[in-house]
Structure formats: C-alpha cells, structure tokens
Amino acid sequence: MPRVIHVVRKFEPAEWGGTETHLVALIREQVQLGWECEVHAPREKGTDGTILERAGARFRTFRARYPYLRMSPEQRAGLVAAGGNLLSADELAKLCVLQADVLHLHTLGRLGGVVRTAARARRRPYAVTLHGPVRADANVVESDARRRTKGMIDVGAPIGLLLGARRVVRDADLVFVLNRAEESAWRKTRKAKHLARVAHGVSLDRASEADRREARGRAGVGAAPFWVLVGRVDRAKGQDLAIRAFSEAPSDVHLVLAGSVSDPSFAREVAALIDLSPTRERIHSIGGVPPHIARALLAEAALALVPSRAEPFGIVLLEAWAEGTPALFSDVGGLGDIARNTDAHFGLVPPDDLEAWTDRLRALADCAREMQCERDAVRSRVAAHYAWRTLAEQIVEGYNAVRR
Template sequence: MDRPVHITHVPRRFVIHEWGGTETFVSEVSIRLKQRGLVPSIHTTKALDPTKDGSYRGIPIRRYSYSYPYLGLTESDRQQLDRKAGNLFSWSLLLALLRLKPVDLFHLHTGKRLGGIVRFCALRKRIPYVVSLHGGYLAVPTAERETWTDPTRHAVEWGKMLGMLVGSRRVLDDASAIICVGKDEYDAIRTRYPDKKVVHLPNGVDLERFGQGQGDSFRGLYGIPLDRFLYVTVGRIDVQKNQLAVIEHLPTLLEKVPQAHVLLVGPVTNSGYRDKIVALAEKLGVSDRVTMLHGFAYDDTALVDAYHAADCFVLPSLHEPFGMVVLEAWASRLPVVAAKVGGLQALIDDHVDGLFIEPGVSADDPGGLATAMVALAQDSSLCARLANAGYRKAQQRYSWDHITDELIDIYRGAYAHTVH
C-alpha cells in the first residue's frame, strides 16, 4: 500500500449552522477522498453542536465533550471561544483517538491543546499526522491576535500542564507536513521551519454549485428592490472582516450611486461588533440601504442565491489568510473589491480579476473602498471584464478535484516517510 487509506480529520469544530472555511475544506476534500477510494472521517468537539454522532454528505462525524481549562469564564465567554480560537481540551477525544482503528493518518485542522492531543495520539500509534493552517498562525496582525484572548482576559488559566502533557508547543515541529492555505502564511512558516515539509495548498470552489442561482427571487424574499445596485459581503460578522468600513463609506457611496444597497451575510461571532454596525447605520441614516442576514448553512441554496442577487462582491477584511469567498464570488461571475491584505495579495491580480483597496483609508481617498465601489457601479464593462477573468482563474486553478489530488500526494509522502 503506497498511500494511507483511513484518514481522520480533526478540526476544532464542525458546525453546519455556523459554517466557516475549515468546514468547507474538510467536507469538500472528504467527499472527493471517498470518491477516490479512501475512507475519511471527522472527529471533533461538541463546540456549538452538542450532537454526538452524525454525518455530512456521507462522511461520518463523531463529536466529543470538551472544556476550557480556565477559572472565571462566563457562559458568554465560552460561546465566544467556541466561535473563534478557543483553546480547549477534550479527554474523551484523546481516549477515542488512542483507541481508534483503523486509522492510517491524522489530518489536523487546528493547533494549541487540541493539536497537542492529535500529536500525542499519532506518536503513540506510530502513524503520521499533517497540519493545515486555515486561520493564520504566524502571519496574523497583532490587533487581531489580541481579540482571540479577550474572553479569557479576566480568567485564571490552569490548563498549561495539559498542554505540556500532550506537547501542544511541538505540534508543528513533529508534523509530517505543514499545509498553508495562505501564501503569506506559507512564506512565514517556511522561514520558521526551513527543514520541514511545508506546502502551499489553497482552498477550492465548486464551480458547478455556484454557477447558477435565483438572484431575483432572493431579492424579493428579503425586500431588496431589483433596481438597487447590490454590494454583497460574505463572512463572519467580526472585527477581522471589517464590515463596519462598508457602512462608514455608504453615505459617500450613495452620493454617487443613489441606488446602492449593501448586503451583509454571515454568522455573528462578535455580537458587540454586530451592534456597532447596526448603530452606525442608524446614526448615518442608511439603515434602509443595509440588509444583514446572519448566515446560511453551506449547503443551503440561499447562499448561492445571495451571490447571484448581487452586482458586486466586497471583502474589506483587516486580515484574510486566503479568501475562499472570493473564489465563490468568482464562480458566481461577480466582480470583486478586496482589501490588499494577507493571502488576498497572492490570490487577486489588481485590475485584472479584482480591485484592491487599502484598508483603513478615508472614503474620499483614491485607494479607498468607496472609490472602487463607485467605479464598478459606473462601469459595466469593467465589471464584466473583472468577473470573467475571475471566473477563468477559479476554473483553471481552484477546482476541488485538483486540490484533493494534491492533498493525496501530501498524504502519500507523509505516509511513506513515517511508516516505511
């Protein structure tokens, strides 16, 4: 056998109703691994989903109890940690992975204590594990990194011994391969770990699924007039995604594009930030030009319809490891406006398949968000050119079949060097 057959994915969470990029990657590659004769499964925690056993599109899922080893956390703190970057621990997952048979390779999709659990189990079972860095590890702005620990700021941590037990600080050191979704992360990891197998493997997109949608019906369902020029942004309602910037620029935008309307789609991972968005829209008198929908399940056709209801896609993030939603916008044949940050800089070619904006500049700045949004509303030929170029790039470079084949090669190499 020249490749591992039984692949166990271990993400920190796998939640249908609050879907994110990790869930998309795990599910899409698992479906295609199964089609290629492998046997994938998902083992995760009950974070945001108390269901123990289940499946998603034919892929079995096992969920385990967990805890946050801190004193003084409120229920609100725990929920916020569940949604983003919570450093949890699960004894039941550790025991289950130690007993799990058959398994040839672990594919880890997180780090910290949970990553340490997978490392601990892999070393004792003498099988390889690979790590995917989805949300950034080294290439993360300091301001964003600090938000990850906000819920624990006033709590007392007692879990450091647990991390030492499972070797949580050696998760990357002992991995057979480190897979980076974003190019900036890949460059940083290669510099930090020059002797490790480090691979840049981006996310993909289902071109067939996002190719057709019911945009007019979506507008009718949510009360968005057909004559509005609709800008959509898809992503968690969170400081990192910077949706507030779109609202700040909306009055300037409306002066030049009177039919402008903004659609924000995504689960709320920061309720305080959501409240700021609502309050600012009311203060600026633009609430009637903003529609906020708290996300759809990934397999809900409404997500595709939301893209097809729009005229333009906007991603003003302060940091973005990759930008899977850009691929979805391209697959939906939308022109893209995006911040020149993180992995987006390697994904998008400025003025070829998207328009870059500098995050944090004023509405009147030539490199600002409003300027780019106005340009697309006033130039249909520019919209078409960017959208068509984006679709071609998605088609040529980012199919899930291509991504899965590359992933199998990574598995094969890890398996050969570790087991044989």
C-alpha cells in the same frame, strides 16, 4: 483502504465558513481517490455532520471543555464560534484506540496538542492545515485572543504545556498553508520538513433560481440592486469598513451583510454603526445563512465586498467569481495571492484603509465598462486556476509520503 481522521474545532452548519467548505470538498475528493475518511468535532448544540456523511465520511463528536474561570455564556459562545483553546480527554482517548493511517488537524492550540499526543503515542503521522492567520498576521491573532478572553482566568495552560500545544506545527509530519505570507513565516521553523502551499477549489455550479429567490427574500431588498459581504461578524472580516464606506454608494443600492457572529462585542459595534449610518435604511444584517444561500446571495449581488483585515485564503472571492459576480477585496493574505495568481487587479483595495475603500466605491459609477469586463472574465478565471481535485491530490500525495 487507507484511512484518515480529520479533527476540527467545530462543525456547525449554521455558522458555515471557509474551513467547512474546504473540509466537505476535500473529503468528497479523498473518498473518490480511495481513502476512508472520518471527521471528529466537539459536541456543541449546533453540531451536525450530515453534510459530511453525504460526502462519504463517518462523523463522530467528542466532549470538550473550555478551561477558563469567570467565563460568561456570551464569552463561551464567542469561543465556540471562533476557537477558544478547548481541551478534550474524550478525543485523546478516541484517537488512541481508533485505527488510522494519518491524523489531519484543521485547528491548533490545545486540541492540536491532543492530536499531537495521540499521534506520538500510536506512532502515527499527523498533518496540519492552517486555515486561519497564525504567524503571518500574528498581531491580529494575538489581539483577537486577548479580546475574547478578557477578564477570564485560563486554567488550561499547564495541560496545554504537557500536550505540546505550542509545538503542534513544529512537530507535524505535514503542514499545509493557504498563502505565501504564511508559508514564508513558517519556512525557518520547518527547515527541511514538509511545508506546502495549497489552494482551495470552488464549484462552478451556479446557484439555482429557487435559491436565488430565497436569498433575496432573506436579504429583504425586494428587486433592488445590492452589494453583499458574506463572512462571520468579526473584526478581521471588516464589516465596519464596508458600512462606513457604503455612505458613498449610489442611492438605489443596498448593502447586505450575511454571517454568523463570532465576536459579540464587535457585532454590537457593527449594529451601532448601522444605526448611526445615514444609509441605515439600505443596510441589511441578516445573520448566518447556510452555504447554498450564501452562494445565492453572491449570485444575485451586483458586487461582492471582501474588506478583510486578515485572510488566509478568501474562498468567498472564488465563490463570487464562480457566480459571475465582480468583487472588491483587500490586498491581504490569500486574497492578494489570488489576484496575482490570476492577474486580476481590478478589485484590489489596500487593506484596513477606509479612505481607499470609500474612494473605490465612489468611483464605481464611472467604471461600468470595467465592471462588465470583470463579469465576463471571472468564471473562466476560476475554472483555469482552482479545482478541489488538485487540492485533494496534493494532500493525499503528502499522506502517502509519510504513511508508516
């Protein structure tokens, strides 16, 4: 049986996101396609691979370090949550002795360099999936990295150079991207080498009534209608835009923000915005929730908001639609691709444009017919275009082409 080792920068169910959803679904499908799967993740306090093991994978952890001086506990927590160019001699040693037909990276940076080095040492092919914005939104990535490491001294750069951290994508045997912009940004670098755009799938199984009741309880809205934004608390996800635009919401609607904090300084900014908002009594920030509760919140919501400034794919949009919930979402990255792929233009809003978001929310009172048409259309739209099996087959086809 062929074997793949997936390597991720974190796997903490309390901080669930699109990468975690992708990985669990991919492994479940790869196992059914006859592949033996193993997942490696850094050993952190919240690391738990139980859900991966239930999907059919073996789960291992490795020791890792964030190579920075003058790093506060809060800064370290932010690096763990959002990726902080970690290093691991332990993982390098593991990958150099474990058997695998393919190594599959779900991160970049120095951990990517570790995998690249192990793959070269053992003459194995390796694949990379770019789950976040890399080149297509390079300004967002660079400003985010500067903000997270401000005041710290990076002592890991020489090791990263030795590991070829900056060549991880260039040298990979397989590269999978999630949107057209990222594909275009890498085409010249990859030249004739493999570069494929893939799409997430989504489960059409609806949230249970029990989960929906629990979700409402966590949201603290009682029986009132609410709009929801599900995503990590990070400038790229646009919680600040949603809070500011919510001032134009109908007086009976609440706003629920669900997601773990990946940027503590931005989280403080969000908290301050809520405190200053004239609608603060109807805004509920409930922190991170497990995936089944995230789906239930999307099911219970009257509207999902996805005001991202950068989004490589935007699986939360598909999850909202799979629950029959309309959405407003930024015309950026993978979100724009989804809209054009499905001819779904009702929910598109210009990215990072507060006036546009405010106008759209104000106009919803006059869009009852359009909203109902969206509710009627969204589930069939997802079913027709997005399936995990399609994703897995495309990736396994790539594996088979490069296996040695």
